[in-house]
Amino acid sequence: MSEREAGGRTIYVVSDSLGDTAEYVVRAAVSQFNYEEVEIRRFSFVDDPSTVEEIAASARELGAMIVYTVVVPEIRHALEEACRNRGLRCHDILTPLLGAIGEMLGQTPKLIPGLxxxxxxxxxxxxxxxxxxxxxxxxxxxxxxxxxxxxxxxxxxxxxxxxxxxxxxxxxxxxxxxxxxxxxxxxxxxxxxxxxxxxxxxxxxxxxxxxxxxxxxxxxxxxxxxxxxxxxxxxxxxxxxxxxxxxxxxxxxxxxxxxxxxxxxxxxxxxxxxxx
Missing domain, CATH: 3.40.50 (Rossmann fold)
Structure with a gap:
């Protein structure tokens, strides 16, 4: 199967830290399907907007979905914009949970990768x-x-x-x-x-x-x-x-x-x- 034929069956895991948490969540979700048909590619320590653009362009070629755990606002916003501009499916694992926990604790998250x-x-x-x-x-x-x-x-x-x-x-x-x-x-x-x-x-x-x-x-x-x-x-x-x-x-x-x-x-x- 060519890369283009694999479109829609690839998930990019993007993180500004190691990314193992995001990959684990993705694998747990994929395990509920015929996961042997899904390829997961991890991109760790993404800390530059230019890298985000390269990842998004590659995902566009494959029609891949992007799942990410990015806490640094600048990188997260760059990734969201890159996905939006290319019509990519993307899912933010961490930010909604940070918001909910922050609201419960009455605190602002540290937004430091790798904690x-x-x-x-x-x-x-x-x-x-x-x-x-x-x-x-x-x-x-x-x-x-x-x-x-x-x-x-x-x-x-x-x-x-x-x-x-x-x-x-x-x-x-x-x-x-x-x-x-x-x-x-x-x-x-x-x-x-x-x-x-x-x-x-x-x-x-x-x-x-x-x-x-x-x-x-x-x-x-x-x-x-x-x-x-x-x-x-x-x-x-x-x-x-x-x-x-x-x-x-x-x-x-x-x-x-x-x-x-x-x-x-x-x-x-x-x-x-x-x-x-």
Whole structure:
């Protein structure tokens, strides 16, 4: 089939950014028909009126339809005029939606190409941070302390893991290290800047209740060493000695939700006490 014979079966996707959003929408729509008969051609990063004229002229030769996501007014108006002058079928995917959302929010759109890809970058950074938190959870690999933005340190049941995951969703790479008197503290913990370490502690009575409940949930006797008050005091004293050696800020997480503790850490970052 020649190009002229293919007239009416070609769709030009035009964008002043990458154009993958527009192409996806077009393919989704075309899939409702015999889409093997439709050719889709994408034109990305169209930022010059002369390029618009070339695209429109080519579309006129094929009798192609133009579908576009163009936020820069100058380019959008040039494309609309070029389509109108040549009698081309064209469809603006983005502008009507921008208008509706702007009306709902009472805001004016930024009209900057490619912002969605910046959002995508944020998504991938979040995924990377979550994977980091899983990889370096519970002191699994001390080498991760060098790579971390924030290092959480504390005895068992001070919410190190859920706090690591919460902060990962805020795009911070977080490692955490459990403190146990019988287990040597990783040397890496004293080699990294104290400004990215946060100590977590709990009131002994609260920690006793939490650990007792934990043992019960596991079907273990509540009087195990793990939940005995003398053992808890030993661990907490050990932890505070480590905090003192590091010189890091310490947060008492007693009766605090993970979100509250995270908010304190974010405020410490904002104030310069913690420097990821």
């Amino acid at each position: 969605v890809h910046k959002l995508d970058e944020s998504y991938f950074r979040r995924v990377e941070a979550i994977e980091f938190a899983v990889k370096y959870d519970d002191g699994k690999d001390p080498r991760g302390l060098y790579k971390a933005d924030i290092v959480l340190v504390g005895v068992s049941r001070t919410s190190k893991t859920p706090l690591s995951m919460y902060l990962a969703h805020r795009l911070y790479k977080v490692a955490n290290v459990p403190l146990v008197p019988e287990v040597p503290v990783p040397e890496e913990l004293f080699q990294i800047p104290a400004s990215k370490v946060v100590g977590l502690t709990l009131q002994p009575e609260t920690l006793h209740k939490i650990r007792t409940a934990r043992l019960k949930a596991l079907g273990l006797p509540p009087d195990a060493s793990y939940a005995r008050m003398e053992r808890i005091l030993e661990e907490l004293n050990f932890a505070h000695e480590v905090f003192r050696r590091i010189g890091c800020p310490v947060i008492d997480v007693t009766n605090k939700a993970v979100e509250e503790t995270a908010a304190i850490i974010l405020e410490l970052i904002k104030g310069g006490r913690i420097r990821p």
